[in-house]
Amino acid sequence: MEPRFSPRLCFGSCTRCGEAVYATGGACKAMGHLFHNTCFTCAVCNKQLKGQPFFTVLGQIYCEDDFLFSGVHPPEEVCNSCGSSITDLVLQAQGKSYHPTCFRCVVCRQELEGQPFAVDSDSRVYCVIDYHRIQSPLCGACMMPILPTEGSADSIRVASCKKYYHVECYSGEVNLI
Structure with a gap:
C-alpha cells in the first residue's frame, strides 16, 4: 500500500484571522508570520499582496500605492545598533532596523550587509566564521x-x-x- 498524504495537512494558524492554514488552501509567509493568501491584504484597498511589494506601519500592511499616496507614513526608523535615526536606506534583520554600515558581527565588526550571518540565543549577530568559532562545542x-x-x-x-x-x-x- 502506498503512503497517503493528507491534503488537510495543517501548517499553523493565520496571523490575521486565526484560522488553520492547510496545504491546499494557499498560504504565504511574510515578516515571519503565516497568512492565508486571502488574508494577506492591504489595510486600505484589501488588495491581495502575496508576491507583491508591501509596507508595514504599526502592524498594518499596505500595498505600494496606498503606502505612497494615502498619507500613511512610517514612524522614524532608529538603528538598533547605534541608536541614531535612519534617514536613507534601512536594513532590516531579525525584525530590527539598522544602517547598512551598522549591521556588523559582534566579534570581528565585519559589515554583514548582503552576507550570510548567524544569531545566537541572545540575538547577537555574528559572521558565520565567528559564530562557529565561538558557539561550536569543544x-x-x-x-x-x-x-x-x-x-x-x-x-x-x-x-x-x-x-x-x-x-x-x-x-x-x-x-x-
Whole structure:
C-alpha cells in the first residue's frame, strides 16, 4: 500500500484571522508570520499582496500605492545598533532596523550587509566564521572547537559519554573508574 498524504495537512494558524492554514488552501509567509493568501491584504484597498511589494506601519500592511499616496507614513526608523535615526536606506534583520554600515558581527565588526550571518540565543549577530568559532562545542580530547569542514556548513563530530570529539581525536576507549 502506498503512503497517503493528507491534503488537510495543517501548517499553523493565520496571523490575521486565526484560522488553520492547510496545504491546499494557499498560504504565504511574510515578516515571519503565516497568512492565508486571502488574508494577506492591504489595510486600505484589501488588495491581495502575496508576491507583491508591501509596507508595514504599526502592524498594518499596505500595498505600494496606498503606502505612497494615502498619507500613511512610517514612524522614524532608529538603528538598533547605534541608536541614531535612519534617514536613507534601512536594513532590516531579525525584525530590527539598522544602517547598512551598522549591521556588523559582534566579534570581528565585519559589515554583514548582503552576507550570510548567524544569531545566537541572545540575538547577537555574528559572521558565520565567528559564530562557529565561538558557539561550536569543544573537543573532549584536544579542547579545540569542532568546526565545519572547509566549504561546508555542517560539522562532523563523535558524541560519547556526554562529550563531543573531532573524528580524528576520538580514540573509542572509555575509562571506567
